[in-house]
Amino acid sequence: MSELPSPATARPSLTERRRSETQLEIAAAAAALFAEHGAEATTAEDVARSSGVALRTFYRYFRTKEEAVAPLLAAGGRRWVALIAGSPDxxxxxxxxxxxxxxxxxxxDEEMTRGLLVTRAxxxxxxxxxxxxxxxxxxxxELVPVLAARCGPTADPLEVRLAAAAATAAIRVALESWAATDAGTTGTGSPGELAARCVRELTAGLRLWS
Structure with missing residues (x-):
C-alpha cells in the first residue's frame, strides 16, 4: 500500500497531540454554536466559554471566531488524503x-453524521x-505529493497539480451542492454519492491517466 511522505507519517509529539485535541474541542464547540445561532450572533467569548477554555487560550490558537472551525473541517480533508495514500498500489x-x-x-457512525450535518450548517x-x-x-x-507518489517519477508535475486541484474541487462542489438541499447523509443526493459523480466528471479528461 502507498504511504504518505515521511513528514506526514511522523508521529506527532505529546505536546502537538494535546494542542490538536484542544483545537478540535474548540472547533466542535464553535461549530455547534454557529449551527444553532449563526456565526454572526456568536462571539469568541461564547466559543471559549462553551469549550471550557479562557478567552486568552482561545486567541492563542485562533485569530478569529470563524477560524475556530478550521480544524474540524480540515479533519475531513486529512481523512480523504489518508484514504488515497493508503489505497492498494x-x-x-x-x-x-x-x-x-x-x-x-x-x-x-453517529459522530460522523453529526459532523456532516454541522458542516452543512x-x-x-x-x-x-x-x-x-x-x-x-x-x-x-497535501494531496499533491500523495498523487505524485502514486503516479511515479515520470508523471508531469503540472498534471499532478491539476489532478489534485480537480479532485479537491470535486469534494468542495459535492459538499456545497449537498448543503443546498435537504438530502440525507446517505443514499440519493448524499455527500458520498455527489462526491463520486463530481470526482468522475472533473478528473475524467486528465492526461495523467488517459
Missing part, C-alpha cells in the same frame, strides 16, 4: 480518488467562506 488512480471520496463522505454562512476556501487549499496542497 494496483488500483487505478481515478478509482482510488472516487472510492476515497465516497468513503470519506459516507458517515460510519456552516457552509450556508457567508462569513465562513474564507475559512472554507482555505481548508480546501490546504487539502489540495
Amino acid at each position: 494496483d488500483l487505478p488512480v481515478p478509482q482510488v480518488l472516487e472510492r476515497a471520496a465516497v468513503e470519506a463522505l459516507t458517515p460510519a 456552516l457552509l450556508t454562512d457567508p462569513g465562513l467562506r474564507t475559512v472554507w476556501q482555505g481548508v480546501h487549499q490546504d487539502s489540495e496542497d
